[in-house]
Amino acid sequence: MAAEKHDVPPAAVNANLTEREKLEIESSFRNEIVATRHRRLRRGLMFNLIGVLIFLAVWEVLPRIVPGVNIQMFPPPSGVIATLYGMLADGQLAAHAWSSLKRVAAGFVIGSSAGILVGLFTGRLALLQSMSDPVLHGLRSIPAIAFVPLAIVWFGLGETPKIALISWGTFFPVWISTFIGVRDVPKLYVQSALSLGAGPLNVMFRVVLPAAMPFVFAGLRHATAVAFVIVVAAELVGASSGLGYLISFSHLVFRIDMMFVGLLALGVLGFLADAAFAALLQRLFPWYRAERS
Amino acid sequence: MASLIEVEGVSQIFETREGKANWALWQVSLEIEAGEFVCLIGPSGCGKTTLLHLIAGFMKPSEGSVRFAGAPVGEPSPDRGVVFQEYALFGWMTARQNVEFGLRMRGMGRAERREKAREALARVGLERALERYPHELSGGMRQRVAVARALVNEPRVLLMDEPFAAVDAITRTTLQDDLVRLWQQTGVSVVFVTHNVDEAAFLAQRVVVMRPHPGSIKRSMNIDLPYPRQRSSAEFAQLYAHLGEALGE
Numbered sequence: 001m002a003a004e005k006h007d008v009p010p011a012a013v014n015a016n017l018t019e020r021e022k023l024e025i026e027s028s029f030r031n032e033i034v035a036t037r038h039r040r041l042r043r044g045l046m047f048n049l050i051g052v053l054i055f056l057a058v059w060e061v062l063p064r065i066v067p068g069v070n071i072q073m074f075p076p077p078s079g080v081i082a083t084l085y086g087m088l089a090d091g092q093l094a095a096h097a098w099s100s101l102k103r104v105a106a107g108f109v110i111g112s113s114a115g116i117l118v119g120l121f122t123g124r125l126a127l128l129q130s131m132s133d134p135v136l137h138g139l140r141s142i143p144a145i146a147f148v149p150l151a152i153v154w155f156g157l158g159e160t161p162k163i164a165l166i167s168w169g170t171f172f173p174v175w176i177s178t179f180i181g182v183r184d185v186p187k188l189y190v191q192s193a194l195s196l197g198a199g200p201l202n203v204m205f206r207v208v209l210p211a212a213m214p215f216v217f218a219g220l221r222h223a224t225a226v227a228f229v230i231v232v233a234a235e236l237v238g239a240s241s242g243l244g245y246l247i248s249f250s251h252l253v254f255r256i257d258m259m260f261v262g263l264l265a266l267g268v269l270g271f272l273a274d275a276a277f278a279a280l281l282q283r284l285f286p287w288y289r290a291e292r293s
Numbered sequence: 294m295a296s297l298i299e300v301e302g303v304s305q306i307f308e309t310r311e312g313k314a315n316w317a318l319w320q321v322s323l324e325i326e327a328g329e330f331v332c333l334i335g336p337s338g339c340g341k342t343t344l345l346h347l348i349a350g351f352m353k354p355s356e357g358s359v360r361f362a363g364a365p366v367g368e369p370s371p372d373r374g375v376v377f378q379e380y381a382l383f384g385w386m387t388a389r390q391n392v393e394f395g396l397r398m399r400g401m402g403r404a405e406r407r408e409k410a411r412e413a414l415a416r417v418g419l420e421r422a423l424e425r426y427p428h429e430l431s432g433g434m435r436q437r438v439a440v441a442r443a444l445v446n447e448p449r450v451l452l453m454d455e456p457f458a459a460v461d462a463i464t465r466t467t468l469q470d471d472l473v474r475l476w477q478q479t480g481v482s483v484v485f486v487t488h489n490v491d492e493a494a495f496l497a498q499r500v501v502v503m504r505p506h507p508g509s510i511k512r513s514m515n516i517d518l519p520y521p522r523q524r525s526s527a528e529f530a531q532l533y534a535h536l537g538e539a540l541g542e
Contacts, residue, residue: 191381194368196442196443197398198398211385
């Protein structure tokens with residue numbers, strides 16, 4: 001033991017730290033951690049910004065220098081921003097976005113509620129699963145936008161066909177992921193619930209459904225993306241408002257800058273919807289994954 | 294007076310991964326008295342967990358009968374509380390909500406439920422973790438919650454399936470001490486599955502040694518060492534060796 005003591009560096013031997021010195025070291029250590037984290041974050045954001053600026057610069061310059069390109073056909077960011085500003089100022093853009101959002105929301109609520117219910121029952125009851133599998137998988141394989149003409153024949157040109165199409169399209173991803181979540185609920189959860197005296201309904205709604213919620217949520221997130229695809233397809237034909245209509249109308253009047261504004265708005269809405277889901281997922285299910293790591 | 298648990302000539306057939314038939318249990322008979330602490334010990338594949346699940350009511354025996362308190366075992370019931378190895382707490386509920394679950398299923402009112410859950414968690418030393426979620430608790434604390442969740446329903450038997458296998462050795466001995474204390478306080482029967490000789494020697498009044506292929510009971514050994522047992526004592530060392538031999542034969 002005595003020999004080992006000599007190996008200790010002198011600094012450690014002299015480190016007869018007072019409580020105050022200890023706290024000082026701790027606090028500067030903590031500050032250093034925070035500062036490093038902020039530095040990394042700033043660097044990351046800076047490079048994000050640089051990337052975006054390069055993209056915009058290339059886009060701005062390209063239409064002007066490439067021979068044979070009509071600037072009307074390929075409007076640079078400066079032109080798109082001017083148009084965007086005008087369409088924001090007269091409320092035109094907001095009106096179209098609102099029309100589309102209403103359709104997306106209505107269809108999403110109907111389609112995903114049905115998806116959750118059907119997923120829950122087909123995931124729990126083998127008989128229902130066997131009965132519904134061929135039909136549901138068959139229908140799922142048909143791209144939802146292929147039903148646009150059918151929806152118009154059946155439901156006319158109003159809101160109904162659009163909402164019906166979005167409901168149809170969002171149903172499948174929600175159903176599939178709910179089904180998988182429910183089917184793969186750990187057996188121990190169900191056995192625990194049964195041995196604590198839970199009946200079939202309580203097992204289903206208080207244990208299986210909450211346990212499957214992270215999967216359900218993944219399905220809902222996927223469904224929002226699908227909903228935006230379908231709303232555009234549905235608005236390209238037989239609509240008089242909405243972002244899809246805006247894009248198709250811009251085509252008719254040869255306003256490519258307005259078309260770009262429509263595309264931009266769709267990108268922003270889609271991105272925000274997805275980011276909202278990602279944030280909710282973290283907040284609502286902190287137990288998922290965390291428990292098993 | 295019949296025993297609390299009567300397992301009579303029970304055989305259980307299973308399909309293996311290769312699709313063949315396999316006897317997880319072969320003609321097993323076992324009686325467990327009210328208030329008794331029994332450990333089922335044996336290598337993997339000896340059917341100890343299967344036997345526990347049959348008593349819990351998670352499955353029906355292929356042959357033979359399992360009776361509890363004089364009646365054939367039907368569906369799982371809070372009378373037979375179960376504690377699993379891990380990950381059986383509901384992750385989306387706090388410790389308190391987990392413990393309240395069984396009471397809620399019985400239709401107990403909110404105030405009474407809260408009070409009972411608080412008491413049950415205090416009994417396992419977790420009065421300060423009431424509102425914490427399982428993923429915020431250590432492995433040992435989670436297993437305490439699991440014990441409280443079963444005990445709050447005042448079961449007549451506690452069925453424990455390697456409940457301490459996934460926690461570190463130091464925590465495990467504390468959990469074992471606490472389990473002995475709870476068992477003595479409540480008078481509940483305990484059927485405890487383990488593959489750990491030390492654990493069986495420390496806990497059980499009776500050790501049922503099992504063997505695989507097919508799963509069956511090899512020996513049943515009574516342990517009359519008083520509680521709390523001292524691991525450092527000569528008697529404990531002797532008992533440990535004795536059990537080890539019985540397993541290895």
